Amino acid sequence: MTDNTAGALPGRNIAALGSASAVQTWPSRYLSGKNVLVATLIVILGFLAVYPLAMLFYGSLHSTPPGMAGEFNLNGYRSIMNWTNFVVLLNTIGISLAKTIPSLALAVLLAWIIARTDTPWRDKLEVLITLPFFIPPILTAMAWGMLGNPQVGLLNQVWKWMTGATVSPINVYSYGGIIWHMMQYSTPFLFLFIVDIFRAMDPSLEESSRMCGASRWRTFRNITLILMLPALTNSFILSLIRGIESFESPLFFGTPAKIEVITTEIYNSINHRATPDYQYATALSFAIMVLMFVLVVWQWWLLKGRTFTTVTGKGYSPNIMKLGPWKWVTFGFCILFFIVTVVLPVGQLIIGSFFKFFGFYSWDMLTTEHYVAVANNAEVWRAFFNTMLLGLLGATAVMTLGSIVAYVSIRTKWRGRRLIDALAWLPWMMPGMVLGIGFLWAFAMLPGPIPIYGTIWALMLAYVALGTPISVRVMSSAYAQLAYDLEECSRVHGATFFQTMWRILIALAWPSFAVGWVLAFFGIMRELSASILLYSVGSEVLSVVLLRLWSNGLAEQVSVIGLMMMLLVILFRWVQLKLIKSRISTL
Amino acid sequence: MAAIVLESISKYFGTAAAVDNANLEVETGEFVTLLGPSGCGKTTTLRMVAGLEQNSTGRISIGGEVVSDAAQGFFIPPERRQLGMVFQSYAIWPHMTVFDNVAYPLRIRRKSSQEIKDRVTNALRLVEMERFADRPAPALSGGQQQRVAIARALVFEPRVLLLDEPLSNLDARLRTQTGDEFRQLQKRLGITSLYVTHDQGEAMALSDRVVVMSLGKILQVGSPEDIYRRPHSREVAAFFGSPNFLEAEVKDCRREENGSYRLDLDGGWKGLCHASGELAPGSKALVMVRPENMYLKSGDRVYGGGMSWNGIVKESIFRGANRSVSIDTAAGLLHIELNALSNPRPGENIEIFAAENSAWAVPA
Numbered sequence: 001m002t003d004n005t006a007g008a009l010p011g012r013n014i015a016a017l018g019s020a021s022a023v024q025t026w027p028s029r030y031l032s033g034k035n036v037l038v039a040t041l042i043v044i045l046g047f048l049a050v051y052p053l054a055m056l057f058y059g060s061l062h063s064t065p066p067g068m069a070g071e072f073n074l075n076g077y078r079s080i081m082n083w084t085n086f087v088v089l090l091n092t093i094g095i096s097l098a099k100t101i102p103s104l105a106l107a108v109l110l111a112w113i114i115a116r117t118d119t120p121w122r123d124k125l126e127v128l129i130t131l132p133f134f135i136p137p138i139l140t141a142m143a144w145g146m147l148g149n150p151q152v153g154l155l156n157q158v159w160k161w162m163t164g165a166t167v168s169p170i171n172v173y174s175y176g177g178i179i180w181h182m183m184q185y186s187t188p189f190l191f192l193f194i195v196d197i198f199r200a201m202d203p204s205l206e207e208s209s210r211m212c213g214a215s216r217w218r219t220f221r222n223i224t225l226i227l228m229l230p231a232l233t234n235s236f237i238l239s240l241i242r243g244i245e246s247f248e249s250p251l252f253f254g255t256p257a258k259i260e261v262i263t264t265e266i267y268n269s270i271n272h273r274a275t276p277d278y279q280y281a282t283a284l285s286f287a288i289m290v291l292m293f294v295l296v297v298w299q300w301w302l303l304k305g306r307t308f309t310t311v312t313g314k315g316y317s318p319n320i321m322k323l324g325p326w327k328w329v330t331f332g333f334c335i336l337f338f339i340v341t342v343v344l345p346v347g348q349l350i351i352g353s354f355f356k357f358f359g360f361y362s363w364d365m366l367t368t369e370h371y372v373a374v375a376n377n378a379e380v381w382r383a384f385f386n387t388m389l390l391g392l393l394g395a396t397a398v399m400t401l402g403s404i405v406a407y408v409s410i411r412t413k414w415r416g417r418r419l420i421d422a423l424a425w426l427p428w429m430m431p432g433m434v435l436g437i438g439f440l441w442a443f444a445m446l447p448g449p450i451p452i453y454g455t456i457w458a459l460m461l462a463y464v465a466l467g468t469p470i471s472v473r474v475m476s477s478a479y480a481q482l483a484y485d486l487e488e489c490s491r492v493h494g495a496t497f498f499q500t501m502w503r504i505l506i507a508l509a510w511p512s513f514a515v516g517w518v519l520a521f522f523g524i525m526r527e528l529s530a531s532i533l534l535y536s537v538g539s540e541v542l543s544v545v546l547l548r549l550w551s552n553g554l555a556e557q558v559s560v561i562g563l564m565m566m567l568l569v570i571l572f573r574w575v576q577l578k579l580i581k582s583r584i585s586t587l
Numbered sequence: 588m589a590a591i592v593l594e595s596i597s598k599y600f601g602t603a604a605a606v607d608n609a610n611l612e613v614e615t616g617e618f619v620t621l622l623g624p625s626g627c628g629k630t631t632t633l634r635m636v637a638g639l640e641q642n643s644t645g646r647i648s649i650g651g652e653v654v655s656d657a658a659q660g661f662f663i664p665p666e667r668r669q670l671g672m673v674f675q676s677y678a679i680w681p682h683m684t685v686f687d688n689v690a691y692p693l694r695i696r697r698k699s700s701q702e703i704k705d706r707v708t709n710a711l712r713l714v715e716m717e718r719f720a721d722r723p724a725p726a727l728s729g730g731q732q733q734r735v736a737i738a739r740a741l742v743f744e745p746r747v748l749l750l751d752e753p754l755s756n757l758d759a760r761l762r763t764q765t766g767d768e769f770r771q772l773q774k775r776l777g778i779t780s781l782y783v784t785h786d787q788g789e790a791m792a793l794s795d796r797v798v799v800m801s802l803g804k805i806l807q808v809g810s811p812e813d814i815y816r817r818p819h820s821r822e823v824a825a826f827f828g829s830p831n832f833l834e835a836e837v838k839d840c841r842r843e844e845n846g847s848y849r850l851d852l853d854g855g856w857k858g859l860c861h862a863s864g865e866l867a868p869g870s871k872a873l874v875m876v877r878p879e880n881m882y883l884k885s886g887d888r889v890y891g892g893g894m895s896w897n898g899i900v901k902e903s904i905f906r907g908a909n910r911s912v913s914i915d916t917a918a919g920l921l922h923i924e925l926n927a928l929s930n931p932r933p934g935e936n937i938e939i940f941a942a943e944n945s946a947w948a949v950p951a
């Protein structure tokens with residue numbers, strides 16, 4: 001700093017300091033680091049979200065597949081307007097509603113058991129209950145395909161053997177099967193939301209109701225549930241949207257029974273027709289976007305003005321209800337949920353992998369030949385490495401992008417931050433299938449020398465786009481827990497912006513980053529609907545190979561690969577829980 | 588040389604002014620307190636000095652050096668201003684030990700590890716926290732966190748120490764004790780301090796000078812006694828305790844040697860009092876008399892100057908150390924604080940008086 005004598009004119013000081021680079025003049029203000037950063041983010045997010053969406057619209061009007069000369073017309077929209085597609089629409093919404101309502105009830109019940117009762121080993125039960133959410137749906141879909149197969153399904157065999165019946169009671173290839181499979185995912189998903197709300201509620205709100213003479217049950221209905229209503233509404237719509245986007249469940253259990261939903265209809269029109277009908281698929285994709293948009297607006301409208309004032313984030317110890325001997329009933333209920341959603345399908349994969357033929361379970365059929373076959377399958381190995389590479393790089397890219405976007409949109413007052421936030425959130429409305437089609441068009445429209453389509457980078461871009469809304473969310477809530485003071489205090493005591501980022505913000509937020517990273521990795525490993533459209537020979541990923549082996553009738557090898565993936569899931573989830581426990585809870 | 592100079596600084600959030608044209612000079616070694624009700628712009632002022640907020644207009648200098656000048660678009664970021672700051676929340680970084688927290692400003696300045704060790708130990712000794720150096724920061728009580736925050740702010744000998752309500756998160760007993768200790772430390776080190784509080788008692792007890800703020804404006808700057816006994820306006824007067832305000836007409840106004848004015852008043856009663864500015868004869872004045880400066884007239888004591896009132900006791904409340912009495916007089920309802928042992932009963936007719944030097948007039 002300049003050494004000032006008492007008589008120095010302020011003006012002279014300015015000049016002296018100005019040469020020390022502190023002056024912000026007009027041009028430097030516009031070229032400053034933050035404007036460059038904001039512009040870069042807008043370009044990246046625009047490419048990931050707006051560009052494919054715009055290309056989707058373009059493609060829906062274009063008469064030929066991506067990359068071919070054609071004309072513009074409304075044939076796509078005309079061809080989707082028919083009775084069959086009306087049924088498809090009804091199926092989509094109906095199935096999603098039919099799985100969301102019981103899932104929500106089940107999730108509230110489970111969350112209440114875990115957060116508000118003295119059921120034994122609640123913390124361990126919580127880990128078990130949430131595990132299904134992290135298993136790739138394609139694995140359980142295949143496992144349930146084997147368990148509930150009307151001819152040779154294990155459950156049907158056991159039932160017949162126990163009762164002597166000759167008719168199979170279970171057929172997963174039905175509406176019931178689709179809903180059943182979806183529920184295994186939406187219940188833990190909703191549970192994760194709701195259990196925190198139960199925990200964060202100020203217990204005095206309920207206690208004062210009891211003091212006013214309301215019974216326990218009355219208090220639960222009139223106070224607890226009503227206070228949770230905005231949050232429940234929010235989770236309901238979230239789950240509904242995810243149900244509409246769902247691909248695996250209707251693909252495995254619906255298509256064989258001729259029950260189609262929008263995602264499978266899009267998929268079939270490209271993959272299961274003599275000539276893929278891109279205009280039809282694209283128009284349908286655009287239509288589903290409109291449906292999503294309506295839902296999101298509805299959600300926004302329902303929640304507007306409602307605040308979650310009961311959820312203070314303070315460390316209350318919530319009211320714990322003593323259940324007496326009933327606690328063993330609730331305990332058993334949680335264990336039952338775990339058995340049905342995890343033990344049964346994983347058990348089926350284990351059994352399936354060791355018997356010569358799926359469905360024929362006798363001692364002389366035991367074999368390890370499927371393990372050998374998988375180990376010798378070059379395509380499986382390639383897909384495995386592709387998946388790992390995409391998972392490692394993709395999760396890192398998603399989380400880095402998410403960390404920066406979340407920082408800009410919630411920690412700064414920079415111009416353009418709202419636009420960035422909105423752009424990052426946009427892919428959230430796009431089902432993987434739709435984003436996949438959007439990217440097909442987007443890549444085809446890129447200028448020649450940028451060969452993305454056909455490489456694993458095509459998949460990477462789709463994964464980053466699909467993962468960004470979640471990573472932004474994870475990092476936003478991590479930053480929100482850190483008071484601004486922590487950063488400002490560092491600045492005042494001499495640290496620059498970047499020193500503060502590194503020593504304070506990153507040092508404090510990295511556990512959340514790691515947790516989000518694992519989540520993003522799971523997301524990539526399980527992704528099927530965009531991958532199935534964007535992969536090509538050489539860039540297959542595990543989920544695509546699994547689906548291909550399954551359609552070729554190699555259920556036994558599928559089981560082997562599925563088990564490998566399960567091991568990964570358990571390993572990563574374990575690391576993630578360790579991190580959450582040891583790092584995040586202490587902050 | 589003034590350590591901090593604020594020249595007509597303002598801060599606008601949108602169109603609302605959080606700070607409106609504030610001027611202030613803080614001398615080196617001085618302890619100056621910004622005092623005002625919550626939301627009046629104290630924190631915003633402090634943050635503009637720190638560089639955490641950019642002033643919309645005006646100029647800020649620290650140690651004779653301009654750090655921000657809105658007219659020229661000139662702004663030095665906080666890390667280059669060499670200040671120490673204690674935040675209301677203390678902002679103790681939870682991922683570091685006490686030692687690391689205090690060492691942070693030195694590490695940023697790339698001091699040698701020996702120097703860091705010496706200076707951190709010294710700073711922790713100043714606040715009597717050296718035993719806790721290896722504690723993880725989250726394992727500290729509120730009072731201990733506050734001490735660590737002060738040590739961290741002092742460790743690199745900043746030009747100015749800024750404190751934003753540092754005592755407000757402590758319980759009442761600890762608050763007085765910590766405040767006194769901090770004031771002693773500040774005097775010993777002679778460090779210039781700009782302190783923010785909404786607690787009048789704290790401001791009175793700690794500061795060399797108090798800056799009274801309201802709605803983003805500085806109302807008055809002066810020593811605690813000045814502010815308390817010789818306010819410039821009704822607003823400042825009313826901010827401390829709940830004084831009696833009596834309307835009266837000015838009969839005569841003379842300038843005193845010390846610069847204040849001596850008034851003759853008539854409001855149905857007559858008396859003498861002082862004021863900071865000239866009030867023309869015939870104009871209206873509000874006379875402030877604090878309840879604790881009024882006495883019960885008794886026996887044959889002689890009362891020089893001042894003013895007195897007759898009235899009926901309406902209410903008398905015993906408060907332990909003293910007794911609050913309201914009296915209905917010709918000048919309105921007057922509240923006085925009496926010695927708890929005197930006991931005027933409701934309905935009794937009594938006479939009270941206030942000495943000339945305890946009555947103070949402000950323009951009506």
Ligand SMILES: Nc1ncnc2c1ncn2[C@@H]1O[C@H](COP(=O)(O)OP(=O)(O)O)[C@@H](O)[C@H]1O
Pocket residue numbers: 600604605623624625626627628629630631632
């Ligand atoms: N970042 C901000 N954005 C908008 N208004 C603000 C912001 N910070 C402070 N204000 C407003 O400025 C006024 C002064 O706030 P502040 O300086 O924090 O008051 P104090 O510290 O005296 O309680 C308040 O009305 C407050 O709402």
Ligand SMILES: [Mg+2]
Pocket residue numbers: 626629630631
């Ligand atoms: Mg404040």
